Amino acid sequence: MPPRQATRHATTRTLTHSDHVEYPVRPALAQAVPAIPDGPDWWYEPKFDGHRTILRRTEDTVILYARSGRVVTSHWMDLAVAAMQLPPGTTLDGEAVIWKNGKVDFGAAQSRAASTITRARALAAQHPASYATWDILEHPHHGQTTGLPYTERRAILLDLLHDIPPPIQAVPATDDRDVAVAWYDGLQEQGIEGIVCKKGTASYPAGRRGWTKVRHADTEDALVVGYLGPRRRPHRLALAIGDEGGPIRLSARLDPVLAGRIAEVLTAAEVLGERRADGETYTRVDGYLTVEVLAGSGRHGTLTVTRMR
Missing domain, CATH: 2.40.50 (OB fold (Dihydrolipoamide Acetyltransferase, E2P))
Known part of the structure; x- marks a missing residue:
């Protein structure tokens, strides 16, 4: 049986305007575990080896935050320009990654993040970044979405990105553990460092280790x-x-x-x-x-x- 994918049809549930995201965001974290969990309600995503980045589209611009909350827009200006296609009022959680020679290159992402702004722009011209996103924290019509279950947030995310071209793309997700194991075993050469596992009914665990992860590196x-x-x-x-x-x-x-x-x-x-x-x-x-x-x-x-x- 093929893996069930989270539907792209967005939920009609909306939140009140009093709900809002506070910036900088305290991103959700993952606890390392030795094996991919099994059982009902688990969803699995490939873990991309890049830089954790919160992407916020305001009325006028795009702001990128590092995991610490530091603004890093100038180092990832190519992603900021691409994200202007998103509707204002959107906030995404994901990973800034750089593909080189057919694989995700963490060293290239690290060099970009650690360089001067002038050097970062030169590196962006040589190796443009991609944004692999797995969650939506704020939506222009639904408001703050962090309290919704993972499967609802996933549906809203896919619906939002349906007409948005690369380099902004949603990561794959499945509730089939066999597929997750195949990803874990077969995608390491492409720079996928493991699997992140999330409960389908769980809200976004801001600032907490509410997800689990299985990585190749110990x-x-x-x-x-x-x-x-x-x-x-x-x-x-x-x-x-x-x-x-x-x-x-x-x-x-x-x-x-x-x-x-x-x-x-x-x-x-x-x-x-x-x-x-x-x-x-x-x-x-x-x-x-x-x-x-x-x-x-x-x-x-x-x-x-x-x-x-």
């Missing part, structure tokens, strides 16, 4: 909240595993090449003074940079950073 996300050493060549990082607010841990010494890339982003971060963690003093920064660390690497020692997100 890593965890960590928020950079500080650094040790020179700002232009940090030795180690102060990290909050998962979400900010958890205990701060210090990383192992950074690879020199990775340290240089991280330094490019840290130069734009606001310094918030000094703090202590693990018995050492670090420079606290306004955290919006996310890195990956080896899963479990902090249990018996310092955290090993593998790459920026």
